[in-house]
Amino acid sequence: xxxxxxxxxxxxxxxxxxxxxxxxxxxxxxxxxxxxxxxxxxxxxxxxxxxxxxxxxxxxxxxxxxxxxxxxxxxxxxxxxxxxxxxxxxxxxxxxxxxxxxxxxxxxxxxxxxxxxxxxxxxxxxxxxxxxxxxxxxxxxxxxxxxxxxxxxxxxxxxxxxxxxxxxxxxxxxxxxxxxxxxxxxxxxxxxxxxxxxxxxxxxxxxxxxxxxxxxxxxxxxxxxxxxxxxxxxxxxxxxxxxxxxxxxxxxxxxxxxxxxxxxxxxxxxxxxxxxxxxxxxxxxxxxxxxxxxxxxxxxxxxxxxxxxxxxxxxxxxxxxxxxxxxxxxxxxxxxxxxxxxxxxxxxxxxxxxxxxxxxxxxxxxxxxxxx
Numbered sequence: 619x620x621x622x623x624x625x626x627x628x629x630x631x632x633x634x635x636x637x638x639x640x641x642x643x644x645x646x647x648x649x650x651x652x653x654x655x656x657x658x659x660x661x662x663x664x665x666x667x668x669x670x671x672x673x674x675x676x677x678x679x680x681x682x683x684x685x686x687x688x689x690x691x692x693x694x695x696x697x698x699x700x701x702x703x704x705x706x707x708x709x710x711x712x713x714x715x716x717x718x719x720x721x722x723x724x725x726x727x728x729x730x731x732x733x734x735x736x737x738x739x740x741x742x743x744x745x746x747x748x749x750x751x752x753x754x755x756x757x758x759x760x761x762x763x764x765x766x767x768x769x770x771x772x773x774x775x776x777x778x779x780x781x782x783x784x785x786x787x788x789x790x791x792x793x794x795x796x797x798x799x800x801x802x803x804x805x806x807x808x809x810x811x812x813x814x815x816x817x818x819x820x821x822x823x824x825x826x827x828x829x830x831x832x833x834x835x836x837x838x839x840x841x842x843x844x845x846x847x848x849x850x851x852x853x854x855x856x857x858x859x860x861x862x863x864x865x866x867x868x869x870x871x872x873x874x875x876x877x878x879x880x881x882x883x884x885x886x887x888x889x890x891x892x893x894x895x896x897x898x899x900x901x902x903x904x905x906x907x908x909x910x911x912x913x914x915x916x917x918x919x920x921x922x923x924x925x926x927x928x929x930x931x932x933x934x935x936x937x938x939x940x941x942x943x944x945x946x947x948x949x950x951x952x953x954x955x956x957x958x959x960x961x962x963x964x965x966x967x968x969x970x971x972x973x974x975x976x977x978x979x980x981x982x983x984x985x986x987x988x989x990x
Contacts, residue, residue, distance in 0.1 A: 810847055
């Protein structure tokens with residue numbers, strides 16, 4: 619039975635409360651089944667402080683508390699709004715020339731399906747599509763089971779032993795950015811329908827632990843796909859709503875995935891919560907040469923794109939006349955590795971040319987961002 623809670627909630631900034639909202643939830647269980655609650659300003663502030671402290675401490679929130687935050691944010695809006703980034707005319711000209719060159723060369727570094735090679739192929743090819751490039755992502759979707767996706771276009775990563783699972787949440791997060799940018803509502807519905815039909819299981823894995831850890835729908839990913847489903851297809855769901863990031867420290871590929879979630883959330887909801895913005899601000903401070911972190915930080919702040927442009931124009935990372943390769947750095951996609959790690963240094967013993975997904979993605983966000 620539904621419970622109504624009237625809260626004057628000071629979301630993330632206790633100094634200025636927004637107006638009182640009535641919140642309908644089927645998941646707030648600490649109340650009588652038919653009660654109407656009116657909570658004082660002081661009590662509402664106390665509740666939110668507890669929630670914020672849990673987030674900042676990296677604690678898991680109960681489903682009830684995260685649901686309250688989701689509902690409130692759908693009513694009240696974010697604390698930091700996305701705004702276009704500005705660069706100088708000279709920077710814009712140089713970046714456009716480099717982007718044009720890379721676009722003429724990068725296909726040679728893809729596999730025979732025009733996917734980024736490897737078992738993260740769906741993730742990185744999706745970022746190319748989200749960057750405005752044309753690739754047939756549906757090659758990685760099952761024709762027999764619509765909504766079931768694979769890591770690569772050949773569907774062969776898991777059974778061949780190249781990966782411990784046939785799909786992962788990371789892949790579907792990248793896919794969500796491409797589906798949102800291209801307004802592919804039917805594909806969004808297929809993902810959700812397949813997940814619902816299979817009780818959240820998204821594919822196959824080597825064991826139950828891997829299945830739960832990689833190939834099962836998470837509440838955060840479910841909230842993003844449900845919000846897209848509503849905005850693209852008009853289908854409402856109790857799973858919609860801003861889902862705050864739980865955790866305090868993000869490193870390596872986890873930091874990249876955080877950035878991807880924040881970019882999509884900023885587009886779906888128009889901006890970010892303060893606690894989420896604080897996470898990206900911390901990452902920028904720790905890794906100032908990560909262009910992806912810089913894009914989010916400045917789009918939510920001063921709108922100055924100079925730092926992003928300078929990184930993308932750095933020829934030690936992105937050469938002016940050729941694609942990046944192992945003579946410059948080991949990592950094909952820089953933003954998923956700590957900038958002080960060996961991944962950012964050259965691998966002279968290897969010989970590989972990269973399709974510059976990291977450049978295309980940061981360039982697209984710098985120039986137009988995701989659709990709003």
